[in-house]
Amino acid sequence: MFMPSYKNLLIITLFLSLLVVTCSILFAPSVLPWQALFDPQHPWRQIVMEIRLPRTLGGFCIGALLAASGVLIQGLFRNPLAEPGVIGISSGAALGAAIAIFTQSALWILPIAACIGAFVAVVVLLSIGRNLIGHQLSQFILVGVALNFTATATLGLLTYLSDERIMRSISFWSFGNLSAIHFAELAILVTGLFILCLIMPRYLTQLNIWLIGEHHAKQLGINTRRLTIHLVVLISIMVGLAVAFCGVISFIGLLVPHSVRAVVGMDTNKVLPLSMLLGGSLVLLADWLAQVLLAPAQLPLSLILAIGGGPLFILLLNKVQKRGWA
């Protein structure tokens, strides 16, 4: 079978992503009148600049962050099924963010609170599921699912304690919705993603070796303790940022890395960049569906992704139990 080289794949994916971003700005959900392209006074200009641009770019960043966090989480836990939404890391972040909303903190507190929530969730998973890591794949997922329930229920409890205005803002946000992203949010997302992109590459080769076993990694001179701590922090920041402004979106971190791995193999150096591009594009496509399916009503993004993602997760579960990562 003809298989393009990794470099060509990256170029193709980059091109497709740019196409999706452009289409999302120009056509989603309704087509931009062509006059707006040339007339600086056109009323549509404002719509594009103030609504569509931040929404599109923000959505892309969030998809990229979620897909990347999926790659790192699956690596850290040596479990191809681990996904921030499924094993409760996103819920931890959501709980953190909800507490920030509940206490009516400033906008910049929100992502920090979400990162702390995600951090607590990862640490809990690491300490409880430590002896399950890399061996009992589905048992480990069950620990995560239990954590997910706990965090989600606590979040629910919080909405009962808040007054109506705060409750509405928590529940609107927790459904996963890109319409809350404006320039301030976008600035935080882009800055965060940019810094992460600078930091991440240095860990990818180590993560590859970590994947073949802790013992091998140590033997080859990797400080496994330090690697674990750094990965936990990176994952917390990614999930926290992604969840802070649009709530929990599940399955991106599972579907995207899996599809990419099926094509380029397990090398994290290749899986991560492709996953980020595809994750961003997938969120934009889902967002477009969410806007047009029952227009003028806007469906929650998480609904669209869960309807497609749930059944796929079951298929993957089956496959992974039979054949592992292969």
Added chain:
Amino acid sequence: MLTANNISRTSLGKTLLKPMSLEFTTGQMWGIVGPNGAGKSTLMNLLAGMSKPSSGDIRLNNQIMDSIAALDLAQQRAYLSQQNNDDISFNCEEILNMAAYPWGKAVNEAHLQQMLEWFELEHLKTRPYGQLSGGERQRCNLARSFLQILPNGFGNSLLLLDEPLTGLDISHQVRLFKLLKELQSQGITIIMVLHDVNLALRYCSHGILLKDSKLIKQGKVEDVLTAERLSDTFETELIYSATPTPHFYWA
């Protein structure tokens, strides 16, 4: 090149290894022999610097093991243990390239070709590790261990292999020992855990006999692995025969 001074290991109140002193000289090939649970792997872990001795100290090339930076250590010694993650889908070539990690550059192309040839991995290069047979995986892991220390030259390199024959067919067992002999003659020091006493006697220059976490005997292999001592240690009667008896395959 490697000395262990009065080392022991206890963990959670259990004695895993009673105090012993060992000295390994450049270019020797050591076989560690002993019944299951005798402490062979514990000793290997200590000698490889993977765990710290509870007492005593280990020196590699005159440096205290604990004080050697992790990457420097990985350039001087390779350790193939029995712990393997089997369900990964890296292909064989990707796994071999991981051997270059301590060196911070790509794996030497000539070395890589040499190892692919020696372990007959050429046709498996692009196959996912998880789909290889047990013996093929072992060959891939062995090749990776060799690639890890080959750039270090021969005189200062240490190779630790825990049951290297696991899964290998006769032809590959013979090939492996030929390669080990070749490397030993170039000056690489080799320490391995072996279950096959005959192979230890035939190929190793020195031997260590362990039982119940205790050192029974160390020294030249023919002095250590005598029929009497082996029979005692394994509580099974063994007979020494200079030539193989009929109906016995001998490679």
